[in-house]
Amino acid sequence: MGWRQFKAMVRKDVVSELRTRETVVSMFLFVVLAMIVFHYAFTVSGGGRLSFYTGGMLWVVFVFGALLGLNRSFAHEKDDGCLDGLLLCPVDRMTIYLAKMTANLIFLGAIQVVAVPVFALFFASGRIATHLPAFLALVVLADLGIAALGTLLATITMNTRSRDLLLPIVFLPLVIPLLIAAASGTSALLSGAAGAPSVLGRLAFLLVYDGVFLVLAYGTYDVAIGE
Amino acid sequence: MQSATTVAAGSDQSVARPAAPRLATTGAILAAAAALLAAGVLVGFWIAPTDASTLGFSQKIFYIHAPIAETALLAYGVAFVAAILYLRRGDARYDRLGVAAVRLGLLFSALVMITGVVWGRAAWGVWWAWEPRLTTFLLACLLYSGYFVLRGSVDDEARRATYGALFAIIAFVDVPITFFATRFLPAGLHPVVIGPSGSGMDYRDLIAFVAGLAGMTLLFVGLLRVELGIESLHEQLRELKYRLGR
Numbered sequence: 527m528g529w530r531q532f533k534a535m536v537r538k539d540v541v542s543e544l545r546t547r548e549t550v551v552s553m554f555l556f557v558v559l560a561m562i563v564f565h566y567a568f569t570v571s572g573g574g575r576l577s578f579y580t581g582g583m584l585w586v587v588f589v590f591g592a593l594l595g596l597n598r599s600f601a602h603e604k605d606d607g608c609l610d611g612l613l614l615c616p617v618d619r620m621t622i623y624l625a626k627m628t629a630n631l632i633f634l635g636a637i638q639v640v641a642v643p644v645f646a647l648f649f650a651s652g653r654i655a656t657h658l659p660a661f662l663a664l665v666v667l668a669d670l671g672i673a674a675l676g677t678l679l680a681t682i683t684m685n686t687r688s689r690d691l692l693l694p695i696v697f698l699p700l701v702i703p704l705l706i707a708a709a710s711g712t713s714a715l716l717s718g719a720a721g722a723p724s725v726l727g728r729l730a731f732l733l734v735y736d737g738v739f740l741v742l743a744y745g746t747y748d749v750a751i752g753e
Numbered sequence: 754m755q756s757a758t759t760v761a762a763g764s765d766q767s768v769a770r771p772a773a774p775r776l777a778t779t780g781a782i783l784a785a786a787a788a789l790l791a792a793g794v795l796v797g798f799w800i801a802p803t804d805a806s807t808l809g810f811s812q813k814i815f816y817i818h819a820p821i822a823e824t825a826l827l828a829y830g831v832a833f834v835a836a837i838l839y840l841r842r843g844d845a846r847y848d849r850l851g852v853a854a855v856r857l858g859l860l861f862s863a864l865v866m867i868t869g870v871v872w873g874r875a876a877w878g879v880w881w882a883w884e885p886r887l888t889t890f891l892l893a894c895l896l897y898s899g900y901f902v903l904r905g906s907v908d909d910e911a912r913r914a915t916y917g918a919l920f921a922i923i924a925f926v927d928v929p930i931t932f933f934a935t936r937f938l939p940a941g942l943h944p945v946v947i948g949p950s951g952s953g954m955d956y957r958d959l960i961a962f963v964a965g966l967a968g969m970t971l972l973f974v975g976l977l978r979v980e981l982g983i984e985s986l987h988e989q990l991r992e993l994k995y996r997l998g999r
Contacts, residue, residue, distance in 0.1 A: 679923075687908065692903060695902055696903060700927050703930045738930065742926060746840070
């Protein structure tokens with residue numbers, strides 16, 4: 527793997543995003559809007575406490591927000607003919623994958639830096655701060671899984687007729703195990719009731735999940751991105 | 754059909770026909786499957802003792818439900834192996850095998866859901882329980898339906914096969930992960946029939962179960978051959994239409 531090429535490709539994605547800001551801003555607005563939608567959807571019975579649902583809400587919001595970014599991540603490449611350029615470069619296909627994955631990870635992380643405090647303010651006042659290291663570990667591992675799987679699937683769906691429509695259909699069922707682990711881990715942290723072992727179990731599961739999809743991508747990316 | 758064959762045979766190029774499975778063998782396999790399934794039901798319903806626990810008579814559906822579930826997983830396994838072989842060798846036969854296996858896997862998964870819902874109603878008093886194994890099958894159904902949506906939205910034939918194979922591999926790896934993840938949720942209701950301490954089954958139960966399992970597996974093999982036969986006929990028809998310039 528070429529480290530220089532990897533850095534150049536990540537830089538290309540970040541710079542082009544910084545110039546247009548269209549993906550990250552839309553993702554962020556979507557995430558905050560979704561939180562507000564959740565608030566109104568779940569507090570119909572008046573004064574109900576949402577702490578029971580917070581872990582699930584947080585990760586549903588991030589998974590759907592990530593979908594927006596993933597859909598965009600190859601749209602530019604494909605529509606502006608940049609992908610052909612990338613494929614013509616003397617670069618390992620896996621380097622392209624890792625660079626695109628890292629860019630997606632950076633965008634998702636950038637959203638979360640702002641969205642998690644907003645979420646904590648809305649739904650979990652102060653409780654995230656008390657378990658910050660464990661929560662950060664959950665976020666990092668879950669994000670890595672979302673980016674690893676999402677980038678692989680976005681590569682496959684970008685060459686199909688109904689790519690924007692197709693990605694959620696294939697991505698969501700595959701991401702549900704990650705959603706279960708991340709959501710139940712976050713809920714356990716926020717409720718404070720469950721001990722550290724249950725969170726450690728989720729972290730180990732997420733680590734395995736990330737590893738599995740990274741290995742799958744390593745084995746199949748040459749074919750996935752095409753000739 | 755007769756005239757089309759004559760025209761095709763009359764041209765210079767030879768028609769590349771995918772080998773169709775022999776119909777007589779398929780018939781024999783399906784007959785054996787029917788006999789085994791009937792035997793399994795006979796032994797299970799009339800000879801094996803009725804379950805002593807609260808499940809009672811409703812436990813009998815186990816002889817059908819569990820073999821169907823295992824056959825569905827077998828079908829996905831076949832699709833997984835076919836996908837790897839397709840990606841390694843690029844032979845369209847493996848693609849056809851993969852499609853046929855996923856289609857049958859979906860059929861069997863749907864049957865798992867139906868029998869599971871019926872059993873759930875009898876055993877737990879609810880039509881639907883968010884129970885790990887049932888939930889995993891529901892997700893597998895949705896996942897493998899996505900396989901056909903994905904294939905349907907790719908025009909190029911080779912690319913369609915490649916993406917289908919990639920997706921079959923990813924999906925097959927995901928099914929056990931999903932099953933494991935559902936364990937993080939509050940405990941399920943599913944009876945553990947064959948646990949670490951042996952099966953705890955009466956030998957008559959075991960006969961009914963093994964007959965059901967063997968019968969269902971043979972049914973799958975038979976149906977797979979039928980599917981492949983149909984696919985190969987489609988292929989020949991396409992070829993002939995192309996020759997006739999339509």
